[in-house]
Amino acid sequence: MVYPIVKFGNPVLEREADSVTEFDTPELHKFLEDMFESMYAAKGVGLAAPQIGIGRKIAVIDVSNGERPEDKIVLINPAIVKVEGRQQGEEGCLSIPGFREQVRRGKRATVKAQDATGREIEVTGEDLLARALQHETDHLYGRLYITHISALKRDLMKRKIKKLQRAGDWG
């Protein structure tokens, strides 16, 4: 099932999600399948549960865009444990469509999380994967990438979004 993507302005995107406490249930496995399906349908490389209106600490990532099954990553209750180096690059978000900004992130990032069965996992990534790990983990704490850009750029973006909202073009 493909869920519609929740857009900036919905409070679910800006509050910390609840931790997952039940693992390996049919509901969780089905939900993860639906998250991947929703992410591929939206042509994203990462998706966090709040982006489909569910305030749970669950995110999926696939930087290969469905090309390599081994690139599929499930993060439940993730936390960043290590960030090294710096990378500068353009970043966007499915919940803020039509906008992209330069965002500085760590070049390498390590995330500790749990998988669908509740097992503790650690995922380390570089470059795009590091960016996705940081972006998606941020989502689960209610932080959008626009919190990492200048206040000036952020205010400009918010004004443009307000205009789109008023025109009924935001949803």
Ligand SMILES: [Zn+2]
């Ligand atoms: Zn995002």
